[in-house]
Amino acid sequence: MREKTEAQVLDARERLGVLHAAVPDMAVPDGDFDGLAKLAASLFGAPIALVSLVDSEWQWFKAAVGTTETRRRCDESFCLHTVADPDGVFVVLDASRYPLFRHRPRVTDAPFLRFYAGASILLDGQAVGTVCVFDVAPRKEVAPKLIDELRRIAGIAASLLKLKDESRRRALKEAALSREEQRLAMALDAANVGSWLWDIRAGTVAGNGAMMRMFGLPPERLVRARTVFAAIHPDDRIATFSKLRQAMTANEEYDGMFRIGDSGRWLLGRGRVHDRDGKGAPLTFLGMTIDVTDQQAAVQRTRLLLKELNHRVKNTLAMLQSLARQTLRQTSDPVEFMAAFAGRLQSISDAHGLLSDYEWGTIHLSELISKQLRPYVSDYAEQVEIHKDEILLGPDQAVGLGLVLHELATNALKYGSLSVPKGKVVLTARGVLEDGGSVLHLTWTEVGGPPVREPRRRGFGSILIERSLDKVIGSSVKVEYLPAGVTALIRLPL
Template identity: 65%
Template sequence: MTESTILPAEDYPALASLPRLEALRNFVPDMTEPDSDFDALTAMAATVFQAPVALVTLLDIRDQWFKSAVGVDQTSAPARSSFCAHVIDEAERGELVVLDATKDPRFMSQPFVAAEPFLRFYAGVPILIEGQAVGTVCVFDVQPREQVDPTWLTQLHRLSEMASALLRLKHESRQRALKEAEISREEQRHEMALDAANIGSWLWNIRTGEVSCNHAMTRMFGMEPSVTIQAKDIFAAIHPDDRLAALSRLRTAMANGEEYDGLFRVTKGGRWLLGRGRVHERDSAGRPSVFLGINVDVTEEQTSNQRTRLLLRELNHRVKNTLAMLQSLARQTLRTTSDPKQFMTAFAGRLQAISEAHGLLSDHEWGAIRLSALLHKQLAPHVRDYDRQVEIHKDEILLGPDQAVGLGLVLHELATNAAKYGALTRAEGTVIITARKVDEDGMQVLRMIWTEVGGPPVAEPDRKGFGSILIERSLDKVMGSSVEVQYLPAGVTALVRLPL
């Protein structure tokens, strides 16, 4: 590629925009690495446009990185010689379509147009993060085109919205992991500060096996002070359940020249000890000869912070489960519809339902949320007049994360079906929801009834679609839950049982 084909920065001011670059780097620190989670989006884009090449790209000031690619092997390209730079620079237009690059003065002299692979057609839509265009979802063809079906462009826009949602979910997962790591580091600093007057220090002569240590160290391990202590005695004093992991971490630190950092229990007394150390000396052959370390009693802190760590791990696990759920929903939706437009509509709606539930949970720091808020979030987009068409009779009910996400999907599918085929197809149609908290043998259970009135006559479908299956299975994670849908002539009725 010649220097003349790469335009100067002033020709693409948006590429150098500080807010755009800040959003890109904050949300996608691993922009240079391909990510298979985006492969379903590129595959769908290629299918919709019947194009040999489809990309999900990210652009910094110099490079264009391919997070996912169909039809090409490379993972990056110069940003300022790309078609996508124009999409970023003119993001307010919403899209860029080039029917024949050889007739467009902006692209006719570019290497991939004038030479192999002789690109001709291009369509791209920006990926927006916090209002900033950080990348594109785009397709290429080596054949020019006379026109583009507007519905294809609509689907390309939806794919870019999915890419943006996926980037935000990944960002949330990373932020939670960083928060957990930060809390863990703060715990260690706090523990050492609290126990500064009771630190066990030790020096291990690896060649002889002897360990020299102070009195605090012997007290921690339940040993009597003696002239010499062997390393095997120290290792034997570690709780059997923790011994293998502690030794493994110690060997790894010694082999790699890293700092040893281990947490374990002592069999005698059950105290939790935090061990830190590193190789202090090596022999002429580079083998470790002396290891210097300290132990701090962290029993009280470990006990008091155990619940916090468990909650953070569970929260991170839920985010990962959500990503897996999105992939499963995409695959199942694809299996039940061959029409790309129908797929996009169905999948985007389900993605939005999960996003709405996550938004409510995030606002409440992943604690309990009110049923009334979830009902409004999931039903409001499907009704003309919420106050008139949705009649709710309920107790004050709080839902946990599993209940909220699962019930949110159920409500979305019921509302979608009602808007397509049932009561919400008519202005006079109404959905009546009764939700009561009842006591069943000492267990609190939500019993909810969804009833549609004022709609067209209803008949039970010949076969169940994925939406019906999703209604029945969305609450599988909540033991003892169930959803029964009845297709009564007067309207669909759904009976939900959900342990709280």
């Protein structure tokens, strides 16, 4: 039964996916890990030490002390059992007395291995390799402190793998852009919102994938501005450009509707100048577009709905634009801007998608929680615990609360309870009567995560959590950084 379990762990699609995505060159030894192998050997006084990665068939040595081998078959490997062990640690005091190992060639023949200790290297909660030591002499016991140190070395190896993966991804911009296109596809399907940054002096426009598809342009992220304007229907082109110029001259918001020449689809655009030079001349123009063709062509009932929808969309575009400007202040690189902005755009898109399903009426709180938190957990039932009354949310409450939940979940995934496999989030939602009106009291509590320290300065995410519900009078969000986990107290009039 144990061997079957180990085979299942080795062949698990999720584990192999994490391994191959993070380390595509696992067969190549890496001198950056030599110091960790030497440290492990020194701590245990062992002649052999490895930093290795384990796929479904082979154990690959990224660094080795005391051997010239670079790989080993998994069915001959001690480390197979370390990867499969739920605790992430496996120790053999005397392999010659252990039925599972005593007949193996490296035990019965040179180098006559006896002692083994290994700790799993964890990436995204998956055991992808080990840091281990071997000795040709058996041992009677192993001090717990040494096992703890071996775990720490494995943790350092995991961190080093992550840093190398991040560096590799930054170097491969085309691959990163392709992944970003896929990540933004959900936002396109849910809300069809395009985002663009017009560099006026350079005459170029940087846009996300949704914007390029709306204009019928190739998927390049940077195109000539004249190419974008040429895609607008000839009957709408002059009016659109005039409105943009007027907005730039008067320092006002641009708000206009136009058709795309080739497809005939209607787009609603909104934007304004982001920054100017010392003489007041505009340098960059930041904008949003959404496809409103279906609303334009709908029957009278849909047109009535469109009137309300346009009101909500303008409010949301204003929110999106504010988010975009704040995000853009953190980076002037259009590509980095798109990456930082995508998660917040996705959160609002998810809330819009739910509201659209219910014709912009009310939606259940449980549906909003599920939509916002599922992308950040691997097991929703285990990692999200909800105690709630039946609560219905209106459009302003749903969009604002969805953004708050997104920011809390993002922080929990990066630093809090969702950054570890056994961490979880507990949400308690109660509807109470206050001064004759219904009020939602929602508590977000992180459990089982790493110790929490209050940040030294408030970032944009913290400010966004506090201000996302500003449109709902009487609402408030208070975040407490308790050592056991972040707690957020949300009050939301219904």
